[in-house]
Amino acid sequence: QRNLLEEDSDEEEDFFLRGPSGPRFGPRNDKIRHVQNQVDEVIDVMQENITKVIERGERLDDLQDKSESLSDNATAFSNRAKQLRRQMWWRGCKMKAIIALVTIILLLVIIVPIVLKYHT
Numbered sequence: 001q002r003n004l005l006e007e008d009s010d011e012e013e014d015f016f017l018r019g020p021s022g023p024r025f026g027p028r029n030d031k032i033r034h035v036q037n038q039v040d041e042v043i044d045v046m047q048e049n050i051t052k053v054i055e056r057g058e059r060l061d062d063l064q065d066k067s068e069s070l071s072d073n074a075t076a077f078s079n080r081a082k083q084l085r086r087q088m089w090w091r092g093c094k095m096k097a098i099i100a101l102v103t104i105i106l107l108l109v110i111i112v113p114i115v116l117k118y119h120t
Helices: 011-018 023-119
Strands: none
Touching: none
């Protein structure tokens, strides 16, 4: 280190060992500060972008969960609708059978006495 810090060391070595100092580095120091400010701005923008990407990922996960839930609900609704359709069809068949049975009984009640009356 002593060899590097001796007077024969060049400016670049001094800069890296001691940092910017004195008027020798005044204009370069301003440029470095300007570049550092730009780098800091880029870092801030990138951090915001990363935060937004993470939030977007979370929203996408929520949306996927809601989509799966909606799909499950749609499947359950479809199954229930099929079951209800079958129940209604059987009720309709039962009602038709009852009406047919009542009609046959009424016809028998009307026709049997008439046939017996004319037969005797």
